[in-house]
Amino acid sequence: xxxxxxxxxxxxxxxxxxxxxxxxxxxxxxxxxxxxxxxxxxxxxxxxxxxxxxxxxxxxxxxxxxxxxxxxxxxxxxxxxxxxxxxxxxxxxxxxxxxxxxxxxxxxxxxxxxxxxxxxxxxxxxxxxxxxxxxxxxxxxxxxxxxxxxxxxxxxxxxxxxxxxxxxxxxxxxxxxxxxxxxxxxxxxxxxxxxxxxxxxxxxxxxxxxxxxxxxxxxxxxxxxxxxxxxxxxxxxxxxxxxxxxxxxxxxxxxxxxxxxxxxxxxxxxxxxxxxxxxxxxxxxxxxxxxxxxxxxxxxxxxxxxxxxxxxxxxxxxxxxxxxxxxxxxxxxxxxxxxxxxxxxxxxxxxxxxxxxxxxxxxxxxxxxxxxxxxxxxxxxxxxxxxxxxxxxxxxxxxxxxxxxxxxxxxxxxxxxxxxxxxxxxxxxxx
Numbered sequence: 001x002x003x004x005x006x007x008x009x010x011x012x013x014x015x016x017x018x019x020x021x022x023x024x025x026x027x028x029x030x031x032x033x034x035x036x037x038x039x040x041x042x043x044x045x046x047x048x049x050x051x052x053x054x055x056x057x058x059x060x061x062x063x064x065x066x067x068x069x070x071x072x073x074x075x076x077x078x079x080x081x082x083x084x085x086x087x088x089x090x091x092x093x094x095x096x097x098x099x100x101x102x103x104x105x106x107x108x109x110x111x112x113x114x115x116x117x118x119x120x121x122x123x124x125x126x127x128x129x130x131x132x133x134x135x136x137x138x139x140x141x142x143x144x145x146x147x148x149x150x151x152x153x154x155x156x157x158x159x160x161x162x163x164x165x166x167x168x169x170x171x172x173x174x175x176x177x178x179x180x181x182x183x184x185x186x187x188x189x190x191x192x193x194x195x196x197x198x199x200x201x202x203x204x205x206x207x208x209x210x211x212x213x214x215x216x217x218x219x220x221x222x223x224x225x226x227x228x229x230x231x232x233x234x235x236x237x238x239x240x241x242x243x244x245x246x247x248x249x250x251x252x253x254x255x256x257x258x259x260x261x262x263x264x265x266x267x268x269x270x271x272x273x274x275x276x277x278x279x280x281x282x283x284x285x286x287x288x289x290x291x292x293x294x295x296x297x298x299x300x301x302x303x304x305x306x307x308x309x310x311x312x313x314x315x316x317x318x319x320x321x322x323x324x325x326x327x328x329x330x331x332x333x334x335x336x337x338x339x340x341x342x343x344x345x346x347x348x349x350x351x352x353x354x355x356x357x358x359x360x361x362x363x364x365x366x367x368x369x370x371x372x373x374x375x376x377x378x379x380x381x382x383x384x385x386x387x388x389x390x391x392x393x394x395x396x397x398x399x400x401x402x403x404x405x406x407x408x409x410x411x412x413x414x415x416x417x418x419x420x421x422x423x424x425x426x427x428x429x430x431x
Contacts, residue, residue: 024215029135032208033420036131039209043123050113050120057113068094091276104259108252115248122241128420129410131207138200139220140403144396145193151392152190155183162381175381182385222402224425226357230350231412231423233343239417240335243328250324257317263300264310270296335415342412349405356398363391 027035037043073089159179165171205212275291302308370387373379409423 024217025210026217026219027135028219029132029421029424032135032204033128033131035208035210036127037124040127040207041209043127046120046123050116053109053113053116057109068092087278089276089278091274093272093274104255104262108255108259111248111252111255115245115252118241118244118248122245125241125414125417125420127207129414131204132421132424133407133410134200134204134207135218135220136222136225136403136406138197138204139218139222140399141193141197141200142218143222143399145190145197147392147395147399148186148190148193151388152183152186154388155179155186158384159183178381178385222399225402225405226353226398228350228405228423230347231343233340236339236343236412236416238335238339238415240331240415241417243331243335244417246324246328246331250321250328253317253321253324257314257321260310260313260317264302264308264314265300267297267299270294338415339412342408342415346405346408346412349401349408352401353398353405356394356401359394360391360398363387363394367391 069092071091071093073087159176159182162171162176162179166173166176201216202212205214205216210216271294273291273293275289277289300310302310304311367387367390370379370384374381374384406424410420412418413420413423
């Protein structure tokens with residue numbers, strides 16, 4: 001009976017798993033990005049950090065929150081003492097203090113939250129860019145593998161044809177061996193490309209949070225990429241997250257300088273109220289009570305001494321501001337240089353694609369003419385193989401150039417803080 005239950009449980013789990021992954025998941029660049037944004041573990045960790053910063057911002061005023069305490073005592077008279085009596089006392093105390101640094105505390109919490117927002121949005125964008133780039137990278141590997149398989153089939157047929165001609169005494173053995181070597185080497189290349197593609201897909205699934213058992217299909221292609229127009233660099237608007245983050249750091253540093261000055265020169269106001277009530281042993285009607293209010297103010301003086309810790313802290317904050325200003329200026333320049341460089345690289349790739357298309361047409365004509373000449377016996381096998389390799393190389397180079405263009409476009413979008421997929425025409429929810 002136990003064995004039957006175990007078998008039934010095993011079959012239930014097996015069929016549940018089988019049906020769960022029976023349907024093939026069709027991925028587009030858009031849906032791949034959406035999967036990653038929902039399931040990526042690193043992004044979920046960044047969201048936890050963002051929520052924590054939001055709580056800190058929400059309650060950053062708590063430095064002004066008053067403190068309250070209750071107290072109670074009971075004292076008993078010792079037998080040796082005369083005219084003494086038991087006493088029950090209860091009291092309450094409320095106190096608070098206000099300093100100018102409360103303002104900087106609230107502002108710094110808001111700035112820290114805004115900086116974390118920038119970091120979180122940048123993380124979402126980075127994942128989106130990575131997914132889009134890797135998606136097209138897989139398309140490139142698939143296309144390359146498809147071309148290699150066609151090349152393998154051609155070389156296999158060529159080897160068989162040469163072997164038949166050799167058996168009929170129409171071809172020498174050297175051409176047969178050469179065709180066989182080419183066929184076998186291409187077969188090894190195809191197997192290596194298969195393994196590389198499988199590894200890339202496995203890594204891609206992990207990024208998207210898709211189970212490895214799930215079968216996926218990539219429905220995109222490079223057709224739209226091959227028809228892209230050149231980019232006008234002057235129209236590219238930069239909203240770099242690295243620049244925005246440095247600006248927030250600079251804003252925070254200025255608040256820190258203000259906090260150091262408040263600490264060195266700012267007054268502190270304190271207020272407290274104490275209330276107590278005592279009951280004596282001869283009845284609750286016999287009691288005494290009273291309260292007291294105290295208000296005070298203090299102004300620190302150590303900031304006037306240049307060697308004091310407060311004065312040194314102010315100078316250190318000023319140095320930090322100057323350093324961040326230089327970093328910000330340098331980062332703006334770096335972003336501008338990278339943007340201009342990528343625009344040139346993208347436009348060059350677009351020009352290269354036009355040349356690659358033309359090269360394929362020429363290579364196809366050359367191969368067709370060489371094949372006819374080989375069949376008539378006016379061209380040797382090496383010439384035919386060279387024409388065939390040239391045709392394959394032209395097709396691979398076109399797809400490779402398109403893949404390079406995608407990577408450059410993603411990098412430009414990332415640096416300029418664009419919505420992922422804008423230049424590629426890929427719409428997604430990360431807006």
